Amino acid sequence: MPSYLVETPQRSYRVIVERGILERVAVQVPAGAGKVFVVTTADVWELYGSRFAGLPHEVLFYPGGEERKRLASVEALAEEMVERGGDRASLVVAFGGGIVNDVGGFLAAIFMRGVPVLQVPTTLLAQVDAAVGGKTGVNLVAGKNLAGSFHQPLGVLIDPDVLATLPEREYRAGLFEVIKCGVIRSPYLFALMTENREQVLARAPEVVEEMIAESVRIKAEVVSADERESDLRRILNFGHTLGHALEAETGYARFLHGEAVAFGMRAAVYLAEVTGRLSAEDSVDVLNTIDAYGPIPSLAGITAEALLARLRSDKKTVKGQVHFVLPEKIGHVTIARGIDELAVRSAVQDALA
Numbered sequence: 243m244p245s246y247l248v249e250t251p252q253r254s255y256r257v258i259v260e261r262g263i264l265e266r267v268a269v270q271v272p273a274g275a276g277k278v279f280v281v282t283t284a285d286v287w288e289l290y291g292s293r294f295a296g297l298p299h300e301v302l303f304y305p306g307g308e309e310r311k312r313l314a315s316v317e318a319l320a321e322e323m324v325e326r327g328g329d330r331a332s333l334v335v336a337f338g339g340g341i342v343n344d345v346g347g348f349l350a351a352i353f354m355r356g357v358p359v360l361q362v363p364t365t366l367l368a369q370v371d372a373a374v375g376g377k378t379g380v381n382l383v384a385g386k387n388l389a390g391s392f393h394q395p396l397g398v399l400i401d402p403d404v405l406a407t408l409p410e411r412e413y414r415a416g417l418f419e420v421i422k423c424g425v426i427r428s429p430y431l432f433a434l435m436t437e438n439r440e441q442v443l444a445r446a447p448e449v450v451e452e453m454i455a456e457s458v459r460i461k462a463e464v465v466s467a468d469e470r471e472s473d474l475r476r477i478l479n480f481g482h483t484l485g486h487a488l489e490a491e492t493g494y495a496r497f498l499h500g501e502a503v504a505f506g507m508r509a510a511v512y513l514a515e516v517t518g519r520l521s522a523e524d525s526v527d528v529l530n531t532i533d534a535y536g537p538i539p540s541l542a543g544i545t546a547e548a549l550l551a552r553l554r555s556d557k558k559t560v561k562g563q564v565h566f567v568l569p570e571k572i573g574h575v576t577i578a579r580g581i582d583e584l585a586v587r588s589a590v591q592d593a594l595a
């Protein structure tokens with residue numbers, strides 16, 4: 243079974259991709275650990291809670307949803323954890339989609355100044371992205387994920403079997419992050435996505451396992467080389483500069499994160515082509531592969547001007563410099579800053595068309 247090592251200054255740990263591993267979470271709990279607190283949502287717990295039968299635990303329910311991914315929810319979970327006997331020896335298991343991984347991870351980061359967390363992601367997006375890498379946090383009114391902490395987990399346990407119950411739209415949204423991994427670092431993964439569309443969409447177990455494993459391998463490698471956000475880790479943001487702008491512009495209501503990234507990747511591909519970085523042939527290949535897993539919700543009513551204004555006011559912009567991750571060929575990207583706004587506008591217009 244594939245397992246990948248993430249090595250960071252904070253901690254080294256394994257990401258294990260293994261069907262049925264949900265029933266073996268107890269094996270991953272270190273001897274001598276105190277009470278285990280599983281942070282999850284009611285829907286996921288109803289489906290898979292029984293798999294934790296072999297592990298003595300308390301369940302802490304998080305109501306779910308981006309609007310409740312806030313400091314207040316973390317505080318409520320921490321209070322409940324104390325009431326139910328949590329202490330410095332406790333362990334958190336963050337069991338759910340990316341929101342639960344972020345909230346449960348952040349709870350673990352600050353509870354009694356930090357307790358360990360096992361990440362057990364249950365959406366494709368969380369398996370290939372959110373649960374690996376140690377970023378945890380919550381939203382502020384001013385923007386998404388603006389309060390948080392790096393808290394590397396004890397381990398990440400990925401059971402591809404749980405994807406069977408994931409709603410179709412959530413699954414497809416995760417596929418766009420897989421395509422992202424291929425474009426930034428793996429021609430092999432990109433080809434897997436281009437050549438096996440039917441099996442990918444049918445969630446054929448071997449193909450699903452392979453795409454998760456390869457995406458995790460890439461994320462583990464990138465995070466190990468660069469735990470914090472300097473240039474290597476930034477390559478993971480391919481499609482995210484304009485993706486975030488689109489999500490913000492539509493109030494986080496119209497697009498799922500992965501769908502917004504699909505739009506952002508299309509715009510980045512046009513930008514790479516118009517600035518002479520990417521060949522027309524590779525550009526068509528990437529655009530076709532993204533479209534093959536669409537469609538995404540309608541872009542009606544969204545203007546290039548509005549998205550450019552969002553870029554300028556992005557809270558995460560460093561010293562006023564917008565950066566773009568642009569492909570130079572499939573499997574290789576570069577970080578570009580200070581790109582002429584006319585080129586950006588034209589690329590955004592192409593992506594909106």
Ligand SMILES: NC(=O)c1ccc[n+]([C@@H]2O[C@H](COP(=O)([O-])OP(=O)(O)OC[C@H]3O[C@@H](n4cnc5c(N)ncnc54)[C@H](O)[C@@H]3O)[C@@H](O)[C@H]2O)c1
Pocket residue numbers: 283285286289306307308311338339340341342344364365366367368371372373374375376377378386387404405406407408409412499
């Ligand atoms: N920390 C990071 O590095 C990082 C990276 C990417 C995204 N994120 C965060 O992840 C969040 C998005 O995560 P998401 O897309 O997983 O959404 P989500 O956590 O909201 O999950 C989507 C929905 O699917 C349900 N669900 C989860 N697993 C299921 C299963 N196996 N079967 C049926 N239903 C299931 C959830 O309860 C929820 O209703 C965002 O808040 C984003 O900021 C974090």
Ligand SMILES: [Zn+2]
Pocket residue numbers: 371419482499503
């Ligand atoms: Zn993303």
